[in-house]
Amino acid sequence: MNxxxxxxxxxxxxxxTFLILLMFVAMPLKYFGGNDFLVTAISPIHGLCYMVYLVLAFHLTQQAGWKFWPQTVGLMLGGTIPVYSFFVERWAHRKILAEHPQAADPKIRTEESV
Incomplete structure (x- = not known):
């Protein structure tokens, strides 16, 4: 889990970070400055990272034993709205630590493992 x-x-x-760069730097440069270099550079990187994010989010929710709706879907949507992934990451971190205290430190042993 850790x-x-x-x-x-x-x-x-x-x-x-890549979504913020894309939405607030690259897109304005493209539409207001006529320069689409950053959009063509950042978009594929964000897309690839978002695919990895989806897989890792799904894997995390499966390990945590969360329901598909709303936890898994909410977590997966985190990379689609600028800044939302930071809030979702913090929420998931707190929820995991509350539900699975052993995830905070792999050296902590639970009563079940003793």
Whole structure:
């Protein structure tokens, strides 16, 4: 669980950063400045990262035992709205730690594993 959470958090930040760059830097440059270089460079990177994000989000929700609706779908939509992935990542992190305290530190042993 700890590794899945860590991977998801890293990719959520990457996807969020590229989406912000795309929406608030590259798109205005394309439509107001006539320069589409950044859009052609950032769009495929964000698309690839978002596909990885979807897989990792699904994997995390399966490990956490969450329902498909609304937790999994909500988590997967995190990379589609600028800045939303940061909020979703933080929400998922808090929820995972509340439900699975052993995810905070792999050295913490639960009563079940003793």
């Amino acid at each position: 590794a899945a959470l860590k991977r998801f958090r890293i990719v959520a930040w990457i996807v969020g």
